[in-house]
Each structure stands twice: as C-alpha cells, then as structure tokens.
Amino acid sequence: MKFFWYLSSILTIFFILINNPKxxxxxxxxxxxxxxxxxxxxxxxxxxxxxxxxxxxxxLLMGRFYP
Known part of the structure; x- marks a missing residue:
C-alpha cells in the first residue's frame, strides 16, 4: 500500500507542476x-x-500507526 502512496505523491507533484493555467x-x-x-x-x-x-x-496508512 505504501507503493501506491509513493506513486500518488509523485503523480500529484507532477500534475501540479504541469497544471499552470497562466x-x-x-x-x-x-x-x-x-x-x-x-x-x-x-x-x-x-x-x-x-x-x-x-x-x-x-x-488509511496513518490508521496502522495509531490503533
């Protein structure tokens, strides 16, 4: 599950950087x-x-560390 978390964080950064409306x-x-x-x-x-x-x-991942 952490792999998908890392992947989504990298994709979020990528899409934010290319999403420049100006x-x-x-x-x-x-x-x-x-x-x-x-x-x-x-x-x-x-x-x-x-x-x-x-x-x-x-x-979801935070719930694993705080039962």
Whole structure:
C-alpha cells in the first residue's frame, strides 16, 4: 500500500507542476507540451483525483500507526 502512496505523491507533484493555467505551454518557449482548454481541464481533473487518492491513502496508512 505504501507503493501506491509513493506513486500518488509523485503523480500529484507532477500534475501540479504541469497544471499552470497562466502559461500557454510548459517550459520557456517549448511547444512540446502545449495543450488546449479541454486538455487543461482533464489535467486539472487528474490532479484532483490523484490528490484525493493521496489523502485517502495517507489517512488509511496513518490508521496502522495509531490503533
């Protein structure tokens, strides 16, 4: 279960870093990661979903240490 906790934490950080609504593309002048509004909203939904999984796993793993 800790593996999924680590994975969700890394994915949360990744999605937060790429979810910049003020930038039209990721990076300085790179068009490699440019995306549309629908892609941006999907990234936002993934960020919320992965963050919720991270919080849920944090609560579940905390219960193991505090009986």
């Amino acid at each position: 930038a039209s593309s990721i990076g300085s002048d790179s068009q490699l990661f440019s995306y549309t509004k629908s892609t941006q909203s999907n990234v936002h939904l993934l960020t919320v979903f992965v963050s919720a999984i991270f919080l849920l796993l944090t609560i």
